[in-house]
Structures are given as structure tokens and as C-alpha cells.
Amino acid sequence: GRRIVRVNDVQLTRVEGAYRIVGVDISARALLRRLGPRSLAGRIVGRQIIDWSDVQYLASAAPVQLKVSYDRLADLNPVDLARIVDALSFRESAEIVAALDEETAAETLEEVSDERVADLLEGMDQERAADILEEMTPAAAADALEDLDDEVAEQLLARMEPEEAADVQAHLEYDEDSVGRIMTRDLVRVPADGNVGDALAAIRSMEEVPDPLLAVYVVAPDDPDILIGLVRLRTLLLADHATPLADVLDEDLPSVSAEDRAESAARVLAEYNLLAVPVLDENRRLLGIVTVDDALAVLLPEIWQRRARAFG
């Protein structure tokens, strides 16, 4: 059902007859974590996030009041939702998260400050908390669990599906500012004796396709942990299906180690203009990849601090 949510710290701007959220007017503490107020002004292209009919000024109260149904909130970009969750009181933010489906809640919590995430997870039903953690990236779930009471963290891990819990625990084995903590195991492996059509089929047959999907990783036909090279999505799209992967793969790949500092992965990506870098263990076996979008956040302290704990 609909309710009134008072969001007196959301800045709206009028675009073509509708209002959009363009920024959050928040406390000095939150200010440190976010972009300048100008940063989003007029920067959203495309469809209307919140219709004019959902928004109204109430002159008697706070500068701006926003009347919006909870199901419309879920239409917001999770990043914008996270700004709102961070800016509101705990009680208000808990109400908003409670109204979101698990997937949207997970995407939103990935972008919310760690302290707020810990409070929200501790304040909700444990079964729901575990379900939301399962939907988060293992890296984000690991960061969230580290900020909880050890006992609560154990309980939530125990309630998660064993596979997802194991993924999260694997991340927790690495230092919090390490490559191991920001890498993903979520990648496409294809044997080196296949062709472009096989690689496309491998992607399409996955239950959940990695996101972002930038390349497929070409591995030894007899051992999926031996990395031979990669084929970028761009190449798969342009090449004939019958082309052997061996003819189009890029073998000359820098790599990083899971124990390296997260920032060093960002540096290798930048230096070599890469979109992702493989992570190899001491036996040079493929553990995962670091994608450029995750690496970028490491270089921006205020974004990194919101997602993980203090860095460097």
C-alpha cells in the first residue's frame, strides 16, 4: 500500500513536467561520503524516476516533502536508494528496506554505509537478513558481516545457503584492503579447444551470467584453473562462430595476486587499459578476477569507505 515518507533531505529538480531526485541534502558526516550537491543536477538521462503525481510540496513542513509509494521507490537506481537510506533516520531507512524485494534490498545495501548496513541487518528478521546477504555480492556480504557482532554474523552465515556462505567466507579469509576482498569468482571459463560459438553457448547456458560480463576466460581443456588467455566480448561478437578460440584469444595478460593490496589491482588495470585483471594464486592457478568498476571505487576514498572499511 501507499504511505507518506518524509524525506526532507532529498533535492528534486523539475524536468519536463516531472520531478527527479537529484541529490540528498544531508548531514556533514554523510556529506563527506558523497558527491557534491551539483554532481547529479540535471545529469539523469531518460525516463522519469518519480512522476510528478507522486511528488508534492507541503509548504508548512520541511523544505521538500516527497510522497511516494514504496513500490515506486524500488524503481529508483539502487545507488540513489542507498543515498536516501543513508540520509534518513534508522527507523525510516529500515522501513524503506523492509518494503524492498530481496534483490533490490541487496543491491541497495551494497551501496549503503557499512555502519547503517550493520544496524539494518541486526534489526531485521534473521531469515530475511540471510536471504538479502545471499543476493549481495560475496565481497559486499563479507564487508557487511565483518561489521556485525561475531555471534550474529555466525548465525546469519549459518542461515545462508551453503554455497553462498562459502563464497562469503572465502572473501573473509583475505585482508580487508586486499585484492582477495574485491575480486569476484563469478566468471565464464571456456576450454581452449573450443570455438567462438562454444564460448557464446557457454555464456547463454549459464543460470546467472556474470555482471559485468567483459570477457570469457580460456582455460586448459583438462584443468579449468589453468588460465591460457581471454577473449573479449567484443571479439566474440565480431568473430565468426566457427573461429577457434585459439585464433582470437589474448594471451598476454598481466595478473595480480589475491594478497596484493586492492589498489595495486587498480593500478595494473589503469596502466594496461584493462577492463578486468585475473587473480592468480602462488601456483598461478586462476582464483578470480577484479573488474574495473570495483577497482575504480578503491581509488575514491569516500566511495571505498562507504563500501568497505577504512582503506590505506
Added chain:
Amino acid sequence: GRRIVRVNDVQLTRVEGAYRIVGVDISARALLRRLGPRSLAGRIVGRQIIDWSDVQYLASAAPVQLKVSYDRLADLNPVDLARIVDALSFRESAEIVAALDEETAAETLEEVSDERVADLLEGMDQERAADILEEMTPAAAADALEDLDDEVAEQLLARMEPEEAADVQAHLEYDEDSVGRIMTRDLVRVPADGNVGDALAAIRSMEEVPDPLLAVYVVAPDDPDILIGLVRLRTLLLADHATPLADVLDEDLPSVSAEDRAESAARVLAEYNLLAVPVLDENRRLLGIVTVDDALAVLLPEIWQRRARAFG
């Protein structure tokens, strides 16, 4: 033909019977611009860059000497080639660049320090310099030309193909630390009334496919400068060809302005986990995009300083 190039500042490591370049032992000044010496050690996966037969120690001379034919040098990653060009004397680096084909020379110069690029361009035949500038990204060519004598820059621009020269001059209209200087106009536009198959056909029919290719930009059927949304490559690959673009496009796009500081584009990309962000003019018409790999370098002063001039 073959020659001996003395590269006494290249560190080699032996991997499976062949030597690889793993770092460059360079002056303190160059040291500031590069990764630590450890950064590449053992980090190259895959094929051998330089065969054992091309490498030999000469005990009587510098710690390591490298005998390698110029055509084998072109097999190196342009980033590694750039390190060598930066580390050698001007004369030696000019000889190396002279031995490269125009495309490899362009890719290499994009990664070389600005001062060295200026010296190299001024020292070579103007026709060849213009040909190399044409192969560089307009952003890199603009940075290079700004470091030359105005008169020489004018001469080189005049020798370039009119279309490439115009692209470079468009970049020079923006401040050197602005979004306009790092954006690319090289993107795929498809009309909003097409389907996924049309988008794929549009990519395949391009003479030069943008690199990196991350998405196609969906524009108004009657005006290619009106941005409606984008469809990621990932989606194009997974969707049925008959799917209308309208059904799979992402309309909820943050954007930046060409006059913004380059760093603000990096922040928007990081904040919203994007791989590219559209650049709109004051009439909200699509000028170009900033891709995450170019934005990443902006946040790393030593890489940025090597590619552009001092930033911030």
C-alpha cells in the same frame, strides 16, 4: 634487419625456458611515474613475449643486455614498449619508435610521457609524425600537440587527414583537465525503433569498431544526437535478435558535461558502477562518452601525468 639494442635497464625473469620483460630499472624521475619494481614480476600470463633465443647476457657490460630484433619489439605490449621508450636515451628511443609500424608507434606513444612524445614527434619526419598522430586517439593526439611548438603543431595538424585533424581540434577546445579532453566520440548509435539484430548488424558493419566496446547508444530515430538510453553488449549477446531495443534498453543514465572536471566523470562512473558515462552538451545532446578505463587513469596521478599534463 636485426641490431643490438642495449637496454641495460630492463629486468628480465626466466619463465619456462624463455625470458620476459618484467620491469624497467629506471631513473628516479621515471620511477615516480611507474609501478613499483615488484608490480609486474611474475605477473604476465600466457605466451612468451621474447624468446630465449633473442636474449643473451653479456657479462662484460651492463647487468643485463637484450638482443632483440626490432620486429620482435613490436610484439611487446605497447605499455611495456612505452616503459622502454621512456627509460632509454632520446636517441635510442627514437630508433625504437622509428622501427615500429604507425599503429604500434601510435599505441606506444599514447603511453609515453608527454615530454618524450613531444621530442620524438619533433625529431621525426613530419609526414610520419602526422600519420602516427592520425592513429592515436584524438585525446592523446591533442595532449601531444599541446606540448609542441605552436607552429609545429599547426604544421602537423595541416598534414593530417581533415577528419582526424578536426577530431583532435575538437578535443583542444576543452580545458586539459576536463571531461571534453578524455571523452571519445567513437561510439555506436542505433535508432530506437530497431531491434537487437539491427544493433548487432550496426556494430558489424562499422569500418572500425570502437574499443573498448561496452554498449550501443540508442538514439531518437530522427535525430542521432538525442540519447534515449543504452543497451549493453552483454544484453545484446544474451537477447534474441528479434527483441526490440525498446524492451532491453537502460534509460536511467547518469551523464556528465564536457566542461566538467575529468575527475568528476570518474566519480560518477564509480558511484554508479558504470563502464561508460555519456557526455551531453548544454542542450542535452550527445557529444561522446567517457569509458571507465580512461577515467581510471585520471585518478592515478602518475599515470595521468604521463598521459596528459599535470592534473589538479
